[in-house]
Amino acid sequence: MKSREWTDVGTKLFLATLDGLADAELDAPSLLPGWSRRHVVAHVHHNAEALRRLVSWAETGVENRMYANPEQRAAEIEASAVLPAATLRALVTHSADRLAADFDALPAEVWSHKVITAQGRTVLAVEIPWMRAREVAVHAVDLDAGAGFADLPNDLTAALVADAVAKQNTHGNLPGLAAWLTGRTAEAPSLGRWL
Incomplete structure (x- = not known):
């Protein structure tokens, strides 16, 4: 599945762009209004965890929403954005690795199971890697640290x-x-x- 490959490409670009930033540079604004680079990194981490919940739902059949509500999503990002830089870097790397492992372990027949996105759309699980690819690719650019769409x-x-x-x-x-x-x-x- 092409979107699974794109997830790896986008993740590599995001993490390489993040690695190129000094800890103090994480406090600078991102390309997203009102968000620092720290907010972007926190969001990418929590997005991986939220998508892992969808993968679990697809695999087990037990409903496991990305977020309980929009407030949870916002609160998680705000709380993580103030963590020490080393902790934030470790979180985003670890969650990306765990999501990739979840994708790779998912049996072929599970990709056709239905889940519901944070926006309330019912989609097949096969769309989850695309959701992640889009997040990491676009947010690598949002870090405003040299990565651009031409790098994709x-x-x-x-x-x-x-x-x-x-x-x-x-x-x-x-x-x-x-x-x-x-x-x-x-x-x-x-x-x-x-x-």
Whole structure:
């Protein structure tokens, strides 16, 4: 499954970008409004743990939501963002390794089981690696430390673009996006919250 490979590529880029930052540089702003680099690292760690809950759900059939509620997600990120840098680095590396091991151990027939995402979408478990690939790839760029979309394989970048376009479709933003992408307007449309 291609998304499983992309997960590894994105994780490698994210962790290499993080390794290139000194501890003091983690306090600097990220590309995400209101989030420091520490927040991004904390989010990527907790995202791995949340996706591990979905993998468990797919495997056991016992419902195990990513988060109990949006407040839990926000509280986890805020609490982890203030941890010592070494602890935060260890957490994000360890959770990435454990999620990869979970993916690799999942029996083939389980990938067709249904789970529910944090946004309330019912998806097949086979979508979980894509969810992770998207997170680590985009957030490697969000660290604002030299990694860019050009550092990703073209097919992964194309998949990210397709995913972003699909999301914009649900918000009714396609006409403005089409006008900009086809060169019919010089100004990009307002796309709202980040992916």
